[in-house]
Amino acid sequence: MNIKPLFDRVIIKPEQDQTLSKSGIILPETSQDRPQIGVVVAVGDGTTFEGEQTDMKVKVGDKVVFNKYIGNEIKIDNETHVILRQIDIIGVVND
Amino acid sequence: MNIKPLFDRVIIKPEQDQTLSKSGIILPETSQDRPQIGVVVAVGDGTTFEGEQTDMKVKVGDKVVFNKYIGNEIKIDNETHVILRQIDIIGVVND
Amino acid sequence: MNIKPLFDRVIIKPEQDQTLSKSGIILPETSQDRPQIGVVVAVGDGTTFEGEQTDMKVKVGDKVVFNKYIGNEIKIDNETHVILRQIDIIGVVND
Amino acid sequence: MNIKPLFDRVIIKPEQDQTLSKSGIILPETSQDRPQIGVVVAVGDGTTFEGEQTDMKVKVGDKVVFNKYIGNEIKIDNETHVILRQIDIIGVVND
Amino acid sequence: MNIKPLFDRVIIKPEQDQTLSKSGIILPETSQDRPQIGVVVAVGDGTTFEGEQTDMKVKVGDKVVFNKYIGNEIKIDNETHVILRQIDIIGVVND
Amino acid sequence: MNIKPLFDRVIIKPEQDQTLSKSGIILPETSQDRPQIGVVVAVGDGTTFEGEQTDMKVKVGDKVVFNKYIGNEIKIDNETHVILRQIDIIGVVND
Amino acid sequence: MNIKPLFDRVIIKPEQDQTLSKSGIILPETSQDRPQIGVVVAVGDGTTFEGEQTDMKVKVGDKVVFNKYIGNEIKIDNETHVILRQIDIIGVVND
Structure with a gap:
């Protein structure tokens, strides 16, 4: 990865397929707040x-x-990536 | 459960039946702020x-x-689940 | 009581009669902010x-x-009850 | 007094006459923020x-x-009374 | 003075003449935020x-x-006076 | 200077010429947030x-x-001066 | 550099070319929040x-x-430069 996120930021690569068949998790398009699944590709040093x-x-x-x-x-x-703070990650998926 | 919530988040599976006959609790559809009953299916590690x-x-x-x-x-x-912070849980029901 | 409020929340059962004859307290319908009288039926553990x-x-x-x-x-x-934080209780009535 | 205010709240009974002749203080009706004179009738325990x-x-x-x-x-x-936090009292009058 | 301001409040008597000839300070009517000159007539005990x-x-x-x-x-x-917090006083004038 | 700013406030006299030829700095009129150059003429005691x-x-x-x-x-x-908090000063120019 | 940023501010010179070929990073014009690439030209002393x-x-x-x-x-x-706080820098690029 060629970007190092600052502070407690994390870079995520969103998954094309928002259905995780093994874990049975689906993130519906219609959900108002649009949670999304992705893979962490870089993490900051944890300073808030x-x-x-x-x-x-x-x-x-x-x-x-x-x-x-x-x-x-x-x-x-x-490919589109998202940089956000760790506290904006809702949960970790075990697929 | 295949998702581990981060921080003080909790995953809740809402109940189909919002009437708890044993405890006598009913959460009326008409209530403006719409409290709801559900069962905790996963909890975070408690960091706020x-x-x-x-x-x-x-x-x-x-x-x-x-x-x-x-x-x-x-x-x-x-099945629909909700992920929220523990402080957004109003109370624990003993049914 | 079948619900245990979390944190510093309190469950209150509002009184039908908003006139407390002994203490002389009346909470008028016309008051803009609508203070109300009720009885505490359950209290949380006090964590804010x-x-x-x-x-x-x-x-x-x-x-x-x-x-x-x-x-x-x-x-x-x-019967309708209200769950709120202790800091939203204005005062305790000695009727 | 039959109500004990919680926290740093204070119960005040507003004065009918907003002119204090001895101290020369008048609180004009036309003032935009409407400061008002009253007498303290009960005080909380001081927790903020x-x-x-x-x-x-x-x-x-x-x-x-x-x-x-x-x-x-x-x-x-x-008689109308007002319950507010001590920090919302602007000053004490020596009439 | 017959009012004791609470906390870090200060009572100020605005000057009629907003031109201080000796210090050369003028507070123009047209200024959007309307700073004003006055004399302190009472101070609180400094609790914020x-x-x-x-x-x-x-x-x-x-x-x-x-x-x-x-x-x-x-x-x-x-005579009109103003009660405000000390932090809302911009500066002290040596005229 | 005849005004002593309170707290961490600073009095600045804006420059007529917003072009600093030696340092090569120009503050364009068209910039939306309108940064401006000036000279410090008085400083507070640093209390925030x-x-x-x-x-x-x-x-x-x-x-x-x-x-x-x-x-x-x-x-x-x-002459027009500006009184603001030190944290609202963006930087110091060496012209 | 002729400006020393105050506090934790940083001066950045935006890059003309928002495509970093070596690292493969492109910041698309269409992105709503408009992240941008630039080079740090001055840093403050780190006081927040x-x-x-x-x-x-x-x-x-x-x-x-x-x-x-x-x-x-x-x-x-x-040439246009931007002065912002360090916490508003999203990440450091290794191109």
Whole structure:
């Protein structure tokens, strides 16, 4: 990965397929807040905006659920990625 | 459960029947803020967004009352679940 | 009571009669902010949303004045109850 | 007094006459923010909403200036009273 | 002075003449935020709303610049005064 | 200078010429947020509104860049000055 | 550089070419929040607005991704620069 996120930010590559057949998880298009599944590709050092040091609870390769409308979109190798704060990741998926 | 909620988040499976006959609790459709009954299916590690460590006061299997319009909806095994922060759970029901 | 409120929340059963003859207190319908009288039926453990431990200053049976439009409505045994935070209780009535 | 205010709240009985002849203080009807004169009839224990313990700087019998539009109105013995937080009292009048 | 301001509040008597010839300071009518010149006539004990103890940096008799639209107006001996928090005083004038 | 700013406030005299030829800095009229160049003419004692003691990082005579729309305008010796908090000064210019 | 940013601010010179061929990063024009690539040309001393001392995680010469609409624009030697807080820098690019 060629970008190092600052603070407690995380870079996520959204999954094309929002259906995880093994875990039985589906993120419906119609959901108002649009949670989305993606894979963590880079993590910051865990400093929060408030100046605290926190644990990064996600690591590269983790499959996570996050809010589609939070964070910044960026294209890496022609694919859309999202950069957001760790607290905006809802959960880690074990597929 | 195949999702581990981050921080002080909790995954709840809403009950089909919003009438709890044994405890006499009914959550009326007409209530403006729409509290709802559900069962806890997964809990986070208790870190708050503010970086504090708190006790998780609910555990898997607890029947809880929560606000319908708070949190993220997600489908697991074709059933709607809600992920929200523990502080958005109003109370624990003993049915 | 079949619901245990979380954190510093309190469950209140509003009084039918908003006139307390002995104490001379009347809560007029026309008041803009609609304070209301009710009886405490359950109290949380006193943890605040901010993660502090506080004293619960009200106990089951206390007659209290609270803001009608704050908190969640819930029906218990066919009667409307309100769940709100202790700080939203204005005062304790000695009738 | 039959109501004990919670936290740092104070119950005030507004004065009929908003002109204090001895001190020369008049609170004009036309003032936009409508400060008002009243007498303290009950005080809370000084806990703030934020969980701190503070001094109650006003006591029963004090004549105070406060903002008309802050706090909750309540009728006691057929007379309107106001319940507000001590920090919303602007000053103490020596008439 | 017959009013004692609470907390870090200060009572100011606005000057009729907003031109200070000796210091060369003029507060133009056309200024959008309307700073104004006045004389401090009473000061609180320095407790802030947040419960901290602070120094009162102004004293009775100080000529100060403050924002016209902040604070409460009150009439004392038929003259308009303003009660505001010390942090809303912009500066002290040496005329 | 005849005004002493309170807290961490600073008085700035805006420059007529917003082009600094030596440093090559120009503040374009068309910029939406309107940063502006000026000279510091007075500084407060460094207490913040939050009650902390901070270093004053600018001193009288410093040429600074600040936001045009923040702070209070005041006329001193017939010239417009601006009073703002030190945190609203963007940077110090070495011309 | 002729401007020293105050606090935890950073001066960035936006890149003309928003495509980084080596790292494969492209910041699309159509992205709603408009992240942008630029080079750090000056950094503050790391004091935050809240009065904390923090590490400056970026240094002069770093290529960074930042939000186009945050911060102040300023022209230096006829070229547009942006001054923003370090926490508004999303990540550091290794191109």
